[in-house]
Amino acid sequence: MGIAAHIARLRAVVGHELLLLPSVSVLPVDEDGRLLLVRHAGHDDGWGVLGGAIEPGESPAAAAVREAREEIGADIRLTRLLDTLGGPDYEVTYPNGDRAAYITTVYEAHITQGSPTPTDGELTELAWFPPQDLPALPLSNFARALLQATHHL
Template sequence: MAISAHLARLRAVIGPQLIQLPSVSVILVDDQARLLLVRHTGSPDRWGMPGGAVEIGESPAQAAVREVREEIGVQIGGLRLLDVLGGADYEVTYSNGDQVAYVTAVYEAAIVDGTPAEDQDEICELDWFTPAQLRDVALNRFTRALLEATGHLAS
């Protein structure tokens, strides 16, 4: 997991203890109403959403565009804010022990340029899923809560 210089400085002072961070999650939908899910290199056994932390001086919408470009190499358009979520389901402990409570701005968007491909740094696999398939997919807790909250997955 790549972290910003700001977060690296903060972690140098506080260590791995729980901090709250603003983030973005992007639900990419294609013309067949399928959703793009990704497997993050730090947790390859569960599917998740593209996204990440909002950097200092960056708007959440700018972060959404940047994160998708960095993680899967595509340009997105039609960005639409669906919700802002937080709470216990959005707390993550990374393999290095760092703990984060995310408050995530959830966007829906479409790919307007490029073909999705794993960056192999943060994302090791990606695939498209129909809404019906999502019920049987091994989702991480964060993504399951996010898809339920936005009505993309029945609870």
């Protein structure tokens, strides 16, 4: 999907300045308790989490379902709201210089239909990881902070 139209309009005015953005993060868990993590195209700094910006007029839950469908081509059922997180650990500087400070609503989910695969060009890879493997993984700073805050690490 790339950059949302409303964010592109903001960027046209403020350039690369820090934007505070509402977002969602989705942690799909399978029947074996494994967690689905992803690698993002264009700013791969380690394994990350599924998710993205909330669109104007969209609820966080609807954004989580939409992001999963767009990024991994699968339908999900949100099973629980884990947390809402923000602060310095959730600031990202993209390769083009754009800076964002995310306030992210984090959901746990289950895949209900489809086989997860990178579908929209935003992801290069995805994989399921058992909880005991998470501490040793090369995680993005955002993902590490989020997984620690939600007690997955």
